[in-house]
Amino acid sequence: MPRKKPIDLDLFRKTAKEHKRRMKRFLSKAEGFPTRRLQAITIEVEKQVWQEIDCLSCANCCKTMTPTFNLQDTKRIARFLGESVESFREKWLKKERSGDRDWINKKEPCQFLNLKDNKCSIYEVRPADCAGFPHLRKKLRDYVHVHKQNISHCPATYRFVELMMDQSPASFTAPAHI
Numbered sequence: 001m002p003r004k005k006p007i008d009l010d011l012f013r014k015t016a017k018e019h020k021r022r023m024k025r026f027l028s029k030a031e032g033f034p035t036r037r038l039q040a041i042t043i044e045v046e047k048q049v050w051q052e053i054d055c056l057s058c059a060n061c062c063k064t065m066t067p068t069f070n071l072q073d074t075k076r077i078a079r080f081l082g083e084s085v086e087s088f089r090e091k092w093l094k095k096e097r098s099g100d101r102d103w104i105n106k107k108e109p110c111q112f113l114n115l116k117d118n119k120c121s122i123y124e125v126r127p128a129d130c131a132g133f134p135h136l137r138k139k140l141r142d143y144v145h146v147h148k149q150n151i152s153h154c155p156a157t158y159r160f161v162e163l164m165m166d167q168s169p170a171s172f173t174a175p176a177h178i
């Protein structure tokens, strides 16, 4: 397998800024592609993305975005850290809006990111949102709005959309062999 190339975040930000409008237009169009064919291509393209992208050379999601912590996440992480849910929330989390059920980080980068090696110190019990990020495997039509936002933050999402755009237009309408 070819070695993954480390991510140059400065270069990524510059390139994403240049191309994001074009990519967002493609994603809007992709919402209208036949579902089964679109999903078949999504699965293949997602595999290719992870052959190329080295998240440990990036961690831009943990540095610049916050995950959502649901009730199960806060219970699991607090238990792992040996503290009460209340003290865990008090120390690290806030609600985005009053009345919200979920919690978000008070600060960025995430307190659980080790900036020396870009590893998550609570990896085994990390929030479900982190475990699923950047949601490339999900039904594309349901995640178009998420991918549009993440083009500028996540090199894996950027590469995913780029590879989708490289497919011939006819491949999206051909019958799906799944």
Ligand code: SF4
Residues within 6 Å of the ligand: 053, 054, 055, 056, 058, 059, 060, 061, 062, 133, 134, 153, 154, 155, 156, 157
């Ligand atoms: S998921 Fe995206 S932003 Fe997060 S580390 Fe991987 S490439 Fe970087």
Ligand code: SF4
Residues within 6 Å of the ligand: 061, 062, 066, 067, 110, 111, 112, 113, 114, 119, 120, 121, 122, 123, 126, 127, 130
């Ligand atoms: S909990 Fe871990 S994976 Fe999630 S944002 Fe924080 S450091 Fe990153």
